[in-house]
Amino acid sequence: MKIANARVIVCSPGRNFVTLKLETADGLYGLGDATLNGRELAVASYLTEHVVPLLIGRDARRIEDIWQFFYKGAYWRRGPVTMSAIAAVDTALWDLKGKALNVPVYQLLGGASREAVRVYGHASGESIEDTLAAVGRYRDRGYTAIRAQCAVPGMAKTYGIGRTDAYEPAERGALVESVWDTSRYLAIVPVLFERLRREFGPDVQLLHDVHHRLTPIEAARLGHALEPYHLFWMEDPTPAENQESFRLIRQHTSTPLAVGEVFNSIHDCRLLIQEQLIDYIRTTVVHAGGISHLRKIASLAELHSVRTGSHGATDLSPVCMAAALHFDLSVHNFGIQEYMPHSTDTDRVFPHAYTFAEGMMHPGDAPGLGVDIDESLAVTFPYERAYLPVARLTDGTMHDW
Ligand code: EZ4
Numbered sequence: 001m002k003i004a005n006a007r008v009i010v011c012s013p014g015r016n017f018v019t020l021k022l023e024t025a026d027g028l029y030g031l032g033d034a035t036l037n038g039r040e041l042a043v044a045s046y047l048t049e050h051v052v053p054l055l056i057g058r059d060a061r062r063i064e065d066i067w068q069f070f071y072k073g074a075y076w077r078r079g080p081v082t083m084s085a086i087a088a089v090d091t092a093l094w095d096l097k098g099k100a101l102n103v104p105v106y107q108l109l110g111g112a113s114r115e116a117v118r119v120y121g122h123a124s125g126e127s128i129e130d131t132l133a134a135v136g137r138y139r140d141r142g143y144t145a146i147r148a149q150c151a152v153p154g155m156a157k158t159y160g161i162g163r164t165d166a167y168e169p170a171e172r173g174a175l176v177e178s179v180w181d182t183s184r185y186l187a188i189v190p191v192l193f194e195r196l197r198r199e200f201g202p203d204v205q206l207l208h209d210v211h212h213r214l215t216p217i218e219a220a221r222l223g224h225a226l227e228p229y230h231l232f233w234m235e236d237p238t239p240a241e242n243q244e245s246f247r248l249i250r251q252h253t254s255t256p257l258a259v260g261e262v263f264n265s266i267h268d269c270r271l272l273i274q275e276q277l278i279d280y281i282r283t284t285v286v287h288a289g290g291i292s293h294l295r296k297i298a299s300l301a302e303l304h305s306v307r308t309g310s311h312g313a314t315d316l317s318p319v320c321m322a323a324a325l326h327f328d329l330s331v332h333n334f335g336i337q338e339y340m341p342h343s344t345d346t347d348r349v350f351p352h353a354y355t356f357a358e359g360m361m362h363p364g365d366a367p368g369l370g371v372d373i374d375e376s377l378a379v380t381f382p383y384e385r386a387y388l389p390v391a392r393l394t395d396g397t398m399h400d401w
């Protein structure tokens with residue numbers, strides 16, 4: 001099980017993906033996702049220049065030791081670029097171990113804790129009526145949990161609103177600047193959820209993503225206003241570099257809180273979890289150090305009644321989606337998994353065993369992660385520079401996005 005070869009594959013079948021492929025001397029290979037939205041080539045370079053040369057010749061069975069080697073051994077700890085690179089190595093090693101032992105990865109993680117994994121979809125619209133219609137379409141496809149976002153009147157473009165149900169957060173080519181107006185946003189969101197509850201009744205789980213746009217006291221006010229509509233969660237209400245700011249939000253609202261899609265280590269969420277300031281931790285395999293590190297975060301969360309709700313947008317490749325599903329199926333304190341289906345081209349480049357039915361997903365029982373990469377097809381989709389949009393206030397001040 002010595003690592004004989006390691007390669008970084010960058011492709012763009014609809015959006016950019018960075019994939020690490022590890023090959024052993026015995027002829028097995030494992031895959032890991034290393035995609036960091038808008039900064040893809042930084043991780044590709046970190047892997048190629050600094051990680052791959054140190055991987056060759058190592059024993060692929062020693063997953064934890066290799067993780068510690070790249071984390072402690074770099075001297076420079078944490079950060080999204082480093083942790084995405086470590087995540088790719090870790091994910092590929094779990095894939096390899098599963099293939100070597102001929103079992104799906106979830107069996108290595110303690111086996112299934114549930115029959116399947118509940119996912120939530122993204123409904124959005126240019127108006128409240130459009131958003132209601134979009135939620136209806138998700139219900140018709142079997143989703144039992146749906147995130148709802150609607151455009152803010154008076155703002156030309158609102159982040160998270162797709163032209164179709166299959167939207168992509170990053171924009172190819174030039175960076176897009178949008179205008180953000182907090183008062184108008186705070187005025188419309190409770191109206192949207194009042195309508196959604198009235199229309200769809202108490203059974204559907206409703207979620208909302210604030211995308212870090214509010215101050216703690218504004219977030220407290222929104223959470224309080226949404227209480228009658230009992231959301232499954234309110235996500236990223238305020239930037240979380242300052243974990244203490246969640247104490248203030250928590251004092252004012254019982255709306256459940258989900259945070260962490262931009263976190264890359266357990267230290268980013270330690271206080272949030274230990275003080276029970278959040279209900280769901282959204283760290284994900286690719287951005288938070290891989291399956292090994294995510295399990296440690298989940299174990300800490302379990303002690304404090306916090307459940308997992310991993311990020312699962314389209315910028316997480318099918319390799320990460322598969323890894324997330326193995327993790328979700330096995331971990332006891334799983335809450336929910338985000339799911340934005342990939343484009344047809346992405347699914348063709350990454351054939352996979354995972355399945356969706358009636359709002360639930362399963363990673364499948366193929367050995368390892370159950371996901372592959374068609375390299376000859378991948379080369380026909382070369383990298384294209386793309387960025388997430390940024391937001392400025394109406395007076396031009398750069399805002400949290
Ligand atoms: O902004 O995936 O909950 N999902 C999200 C996404 C993220 C992008 C960032 O790469 O917030 O739309």
Ligand code: CO
Pocket residue numbers: 209211235236261
């Ligand atoms: Co989000």
